[in-house]
Amino acid sequence: MDYPEAVARLLQEAGAGLGDEVEVRAADGRVWKGLVMEHHAFSAPHVLTLKLSSGYNVGVAVEGASLRLARKVPARERAPKSTAARDGLPVVSILATGGTIASYVDYRTGAVHPVTSPEELASAVPELAHTASLRTRIVFSMFSEDLQPEHWQRIAREVKAEFDAGAHGVVVTHGTDTMQFTAAALSFFLHDLPGPVVLVGAQRSSDRPSSDASMNLHAAVAVAAGTRLGEVVVVMHGDTSDASCLIHRGTRVRKMHTSRRDAFQSLNALPLGRVDFEANRPVVRLTEPHRHAGKGPVRVDDAMNERVAMIQSYPGLWPDHIESVVLDGVVLVGTGLGHVAERTFPAMEKLQREGKFVVMASQCLSGRVNMNVYSTGRDLQRLGVIPAEDMLPEVAYVKAMWVLAHAKTRDEARRLFLTPMAGEMDERTDVEAFPRPEVAQ
């Protein structure tokens, strides 16, 4: 695809083109250095995509940006071109797993029922026919609160099958209740993704006037069809208007409201981008660094040790509550910087003696666990408790299950757990990523 005018002009003025190394200073002052990438369908017309040396891509708005050519890169050094179909629309597979997005209300009983055929789902959003060539399959039809690791593993294998069969991207429709757990699990399971894996759901079923089902699905398909993201993301309503969706990294997202359409938020990280509806057409903007799709084939690495518990700390938490539920490991969701009451320390000592894997996240949800500030944290570290850094509790829980199935020793498990694998942890956290009430702003 050729570059849109504004992008082409900026490149031309600097004598740069596809594959060259450039340095761009964006209007917001951020400086990006990387290789000039192709422009993709559904990308906003004013966005230049760069491949960073980290291997991640970023989309930079060209308005107010300046660009400098760093190095002309000969064609032979360049990465091979996108394999997406050029002569038609990109193939997107929709895998349905249940949830409100694939449900309708039976007005006789008031109950919510699942959609029973793939056609029902796709035909609910006729605009999709202009966005992608769709393949739709029902994998299972369950409330997401009932999903187990075995279901995450099944979805991972189905995603691989779709990519192996030539899909450009895969959309997974899913209940919102535990979408964050599935998104994290798929992020750890799926390697060498040749295209985006997009989880999407709805807070209100598609036959209600206020439903977010059709817009969310449209946005999800646009991300799956129109980007070369090589990550697992969640696409959901971005605000109360019907104007945009946000693209959340699968390991940084959490459902933060029981009923609002904009219930999903990225915590401790900015969303990777957004999908704006302009004249009813989805326009995808990727604004944060993200992993670029590889050549595939997808590798699924989904071994899990399910003998991990999650316990939120509260004033009445006694040692025997902890002891009675911990099997091979536990994620403690402590207070503040990562604390539990001193009276639980005997239980911690026992867990350490027995070689259990004990991780500390924070019930604050935002911010980083820091167990060096107070004596409680230092004591807990001496008892073998591993700080989950800036990981969400739910993500730490899924990662702990994955790590325990992949490490032979406790030290190896600790090392694996503290190694970033899928954007789930970072050395620094963007302050803008903290959701705050309007009244305080």
Next chain:
Amino acid sequence: MDYPEAVARLLQEAGAGLGDEVEVRAADGRVWKGLVMEHHAFSAPHVLTLKLSSGYNVGVAVEGASLRLARKVPARERAPKSTAARDGLPVVSILATGGTIASYVDYRTGAVHPVTSPEELASAVPELAHTASLRTRIVFSMFSEDLQPEHWQRIAREVKAEFDAGAHGVVVTHGTDTMQFTAAALSFFLHDLPGPVVLVGAQRSSDRPSSDASMNLHAAVAVAAGTRLGEVVVVMHGDTSDASCLIHRGTRVRKMHTSRRDAFQSLNALPLGRVDFEANRPVVRLTEPHRHAGKGPVRVDDAMNERVAMIQSYPGLWPDHIESVVLDGVVLVGTGLGHVAERTFPAMEKLQREGKFVVMASQCLSGRVNMNVYSTGRDLQRLGVIPAEDMLPEVAYVKAMWVLAHAKTRDEARRLFLTPMAGEMDERTDVEAFPRPEVAQ
């Protein structure tokens, strides 16, 4: 205290005065009807305080407001005047219980140590001498993660003792880790408050340049000295600037960040007001309906049944985890609108047979539990699970302990639990109260 000019003018034009019934249309369009109250020290100069028929007070900004006299109220019908000392500064008691606000860093070891004398605490903020006549006492000195119901009970009795000895308001300095639990407990324990009870803490200790300790304490003392709030509130930094603090209702507040100074947020409700620092002087603005101080004496009703557990639902939550930790009751922190996996239903049935008290809150934190939308929720209600409406999980946990110590039957416990007691639940929720990332706004 006389009315400031802007307030006096608005009243005069309508022929209204102290104690009269008026109707005010505020600049934001909201209409308030109530009795004209006195103007208090530290109230903003443009705020008119009304006593609403609900018994709550509200502060209305007079700029752009219109006022109509509804009824002249004869002096004999009026409530007695404030008992606050007129000839000097109001008496405020500071009760120290530990935490970062009463700590300093030992630069030799890097460890945080508690302040050991009341003088140390008060002398850290010399400006307080202009705001109130202070009495300071150390009740205990503990990390808040170690606090138990017995400590909440002790604080409640100490608060009563201070009011009985003539305090206008009481400030409780407290660790931030579990401040939300203590604030909720005091809200349920303390009745007929003759003045404000203000919990305050700090995210960074007072000897650090970025400390919030002194400003938070100053704001807390201003609320305790300068208002006639009859509620338990939390006063903490409102934003990253050093310009204001927010006044949160004790039953609606939660620590939402591990380290930021503006970590405390009201969820599902707007803050009751704010404290702005103007020329380094605290100005208190109460903008939402709040309970007005009574005549006292304080009644402490602090019986608690501590045999209540709190369990957050997660994909690997099995029935035996639930069964092994529930004593007399449990707060389930479910997914979405209030769900747990169907495979835990046998455990729920067992709890119901045994007459256990089972409550459902949501791990989304914001929004309301609604167990009528999906079959999972309806099934759970049939199994005796009680939806916690729009209560925070931590507040539902504290309330469940209080309710189980006060009800003789299960039905009475259910009825008490679903009765609003201290602003902890409401039939409708303000949409502005949902904290959202700046990027989505």
